Amino acid sequence: MTTSSSERGVSLGMPELPAPAYPDDVRARLETDAREIIARYPDSRSALLPLLHLVQAEEGHVTRTGMRFCAEMLGLTTAEVTAVATFYTMYRRRPSGDYQVGVCTNTLCAVMGGDAIFEELQEHLGVGNGETTDDGKVTLEHIECNAACDFAPVVMVNWEFFDNQTPSSARRLVDDLRAGRPVTPTRGAPLCTFKETARVLAGFPDERDGAVESGGSAGPASLVGLKLAKGEGASARVVHPRGEAARTEAPHDPSPTEHLSSHDAPQDTSASDPSHPSPPTTPDGGASPRPADTAGPAAEEGE
């Protein structure tokens, strides 16, 4: 399963030379992090997955140098490390973009529009599955179920949630990413680069101010049952059906982070229950915060 020698233009029969090591200063820095990771586990080998995330944070993908580093830190062979690195889909094996855009095309999202979104993005970006745009900004992928089916169709960017997407919202999303405009996920922190994300995955907490708070307590779909149970929510008789709610919104150019289906359209909650007002700038439940610097309508809920 390793990269074959023929792919690298080396004649058959000639084993690949060992990977070069990291420069001394890089290695010293990574060793400090690696020791911290290893100390979390009773057995050092358990640190392999986070160490692979760590080397991915360094270079943007898992290189042979990175795998050699993991092997040396853990007393494994590079073959043992390669076997693991090639098993898991989150480890990239070639240089890729700053933003990994993953469109869920598992059955539910696909049926709800994920297939159409993925097709649209392939055409719009001129890249296929797993390929990167020429500017090195966006790598497009189709992904499997990401545990957000009540927000379908879902797009993930660097493993942050962009819920309830449409082909046009997704197109605008990748345009914003390529133009360097700020992009805020529906649930999650303002986007960082793929490398920075990989460092969080290696187990180093995101120290950015507000990163943990971003996205509020729960997305709108997570709260529908709770609201019904509290007698706050729209009951069967008054709920905006999908589509109808969308029509009630003023025509505008929705931002990629905007929800486009009924359950996050204006809810009856605050209007029908004055004791639970929901201020326009902080939507009830905190979903989809809209920082001042984000383009788009000021509030989609609570009005």
Added chain:
Amino acid sequence: MTLAPELKDMSPEKLLAPVLSAFWDEDRSWTLDVYRRHDGYEGLRKALAMSPDDLIAYVKDSGLRGRGGAGFPTGMKWQFIPQGDGKPHYLVVNADESEPGTCKDIPLLFANPHSLIEGMIIACYAIRSSHAFIYLRGEVVPVLRRLHSAVREAYEAGFLGENILGSGLDLDITVHAGAGAYICGEETALLDSLEGRRGQPRLRPPFPAVAGLYACPTVVNNVESIASVPAIMQRGKEWFRSMGSEKSPGFTLYSLSGHVASPGQYEAPLGITLRQLLDMSGGMRPGHRLKFWTPGGSSTPMFTDEHLDVPLDYEGVGAAGSMLGTKALQCFDETTCVVRAVTRWTEFYAHESCGKCTPCREGTYWLVQLLRDIEAGKGQMSDLDKLNDIADNINGKSFCALGDGAASPIFSSLKYFRDEYEQHITGRGCPFDPAKSTAWADRTEVNA
């Protein structure tokens, strides 16, 4: 079973029972402060006042069953851990939520991570463990941030670390991010992965309770199972048993998704029906009707509109020929092609098969070839029996349940929708328009 027919007309306030989700609508619900305002860590105090064996018996008596799919009694899993064996014991929480359609643990951990941490402390006290792990799938970074933050808060407040609340219990929790592999949701594959290996299932016995993580006694529990324990301790097993049925007591999270008016999380006593959930939430999207649905993710045999009144508890769903699974209620309306849906699920299983067992590795690959041909109108009638036959050769013939899961949609869709498969073959193609199934299909404005 659980809910008598006369409850049908009851209001959502009566039918639902938010416990874990009770304060998700509050500002900063994921923080220790808010959790403590809602009796957070009070269940722990009660647990620590009991002996570990009494605690295990209490959780057993509550009737709590695993919420990750199999429904194994949680207290019994704890009881299987040998005591006085001189080996370290481990608790590993399975937060690798990846079953297609399943979306309960991720919002739970995002909005209320402390319920899991409190449950873990209680469980570790019971099984005498001083090191626990949360194996979170890697693809959910916002949740990872909240877990990092919640664990740090718990250490600062003295709920983790040494001599917790003066009980003598020492406990460390390690948050571990996976790297993308559905198979790691299978408990023994998860353990291999946590040991830094390829995630491949192990042959059992020995079971994890005897030889789990690092070959030491290990409990592997689902997020929701463990997160339910603090409420049971705080409010009592009788309270817990007052919900649901004798064999399926308590509350749980139902995840409604697909072509419904209000997709989302609905926390209710076990035994509620899909009809009740749809009735209270606006039903299917306007102008459409339910065609098929899964009771607990794609690995549980699908149901149709005949099954709207099946009580959604372990026994009720089992008696109707499926499994409660993860309570992932994916609902598809009449615009959806069942062959397309099953083909996509099968492609998923083929992609995620770890390759260890031949029937699953080869069988899922063959199924995909046949299904793609049928969907494209290039199939033959004999392919339908062949599908059944291959699924039968996967089902029950591999180490783990991934293969069984791959067979479920095949068997069940052929059972209920064989004519639709035949239509693809005789009509030389798919009679459905995928554009009609999209979330925006019925909207007047143009999104695409």
